[in-house]
Amino acid sequence: PLLSQVLIIGGGDGGVLREVVKHPTVESVVQCEIDEDVIQVSKKYLPGMAVGYSSAKLTLHVGDGFEFMKQNQEAFDVIITDSSDPVGPAESLFKESYYQLMKTALREDGILCCQGECQWLHLDLIKEMRQFCKSLFPVVEYAYCTIPTYPSGQIGFMLCSKNP
Known part of the structure; x- marks a missing residue:
């Protein structure tokens, strides 16, 4: 499928945005970040990471991602949630x-990828998330990667799709 419309919830440092706008099939990116200060700090101190904020493909909203989703009327090929840990606003x-x-x-052939915590620290939360995701989507996978600067050196991702 052609992945042309992308939504990013969170990701204020700009790293996800930087990678998404590199793809030639991506026509538009909507990003909703709750904290404008994170964006500004990243632009100032991490310009290589925040380079995507200058892309003409981007429509930026500053506000709560959950509230944004409640008001959203658009359909997306890819939805990426790059959030902080599941406390407070996240x-x-x-x-x-x-x-x-x-x-x-999410469009019928779309895919979503969300921050899925660490299996060593949040296994009960991951099990709960997998269970409700399986009730919503025919395709649900949990993946993880090694990132030495994260607690216990790993971060996970919940991947879901409507289309098997």
Whole structure:
């Protein structure tokens, strides 16, 4: 499938955005970041990471990602949630209701990828997320990668699709 419309929830440092706008099939990127200060600090101190903020493909919204999804009327080929841990404002991004909103916004052949925590520290949360994701999507996978600067050196991702 042609992946041309991308939504990023979070990702204020710009790293995900930088990588997404590199792809020639991506026509537009909508990003919703709750903290404008994160964007500004990244632009100032991490310009190589924040380079995507100058892309003409980007439409930037500053605000709560969960609230943005409740108001969203667009459909996306890819939805990426690059959030902080599930405490405080980001807690709602780890709930079934948020995944339901993403399912509604996801095109039939689309895919979503969300911050999925670390299996060594949050196994119960990961199991809960997998369970409700399996009730919403026919394809659900959990993946992880090694990132030495993260707690216990790993971060996970929940990957879901409507189309098997």
